[in-house]
Amino acid sequence: MRLKILSTILALSILVIGAVATAHAQFAGTRMSAQIPFDFVVGEQTLPAGSYELRRLGNEPYLLCIQNIEDTRNVMIFNTSLFDEGNAIPQSALVFHRYGDIYFLARIVSQYEGMIRELATSDRERSMERDLASNKKTRQIESVPLAAN
Numbered sequence: 001m002r003l004k005i006l007s008t009i010l011a012l013s014i015l016v017i018g019a020v021a022t023a024h025a026q027f028a029g030t031r032m033s034a035q036i037p038f039d040f041v042v043g044e045q046t047l048p049a050g051s052y053e054l055r056r057l058g059n060e061p062y063l064l065c066i067q068n069i070e071d072t073r074n075v076m077i078f079n080t081s082l083f084d085e086g087n088a089i090p091q092s093a094l095v096f097h098r099y100g101d102i103y104f105l106a107r108i109v110s111q112y113e114g115m116i117r118e119l120a121t122s123d124r125e126r127s128m129e130r131d132l133a134s135n136k137k138t139r140q141i142e143s144v145p146l147a148a149n
Helices: 002-027 123-134
Strands: 031-038 040-042 043-045 050-057 060-068 075-079 081-085 094-098 102-108 116-118 142-145
Touching: 031 142, 060 102, 060 116, 102 123, 102 142
Parallel strands: 040 102
Antiparallel strands: 031 050, 040 043, 050 060, 060 075, 081 116, 094 102, 094 142, 102 116
């Protein structure tokens, strides 16, 4: 009887440890925040400058949500794709492509998850890129640091 109780306790302990480790692995580095000092475009939607939280939606690592902390109506859900993984990433950041005074969110660099995600280029950004190329100019790159929550 005593052996049966000990084996049951051991089995439950292993189960609990496994569940905690799995939950930690799924959600590690999934919430980050940034102070974005300029209006910016995600997909086809323009969001105002401000404090934003970026998070994964569920267990899907490429479906993300960015939401203004002060005004929760300013929110965008978007898909990304893997740009790079496994290389040493010194700092988490949001990377923007800048065309004059218009900023497009282009990449999410996550030191905590060890990956760089990329957003698809929107029609609007492609059009601006063509206009710049015809004037023999190139886009600028701007980065905004991300902090883990």
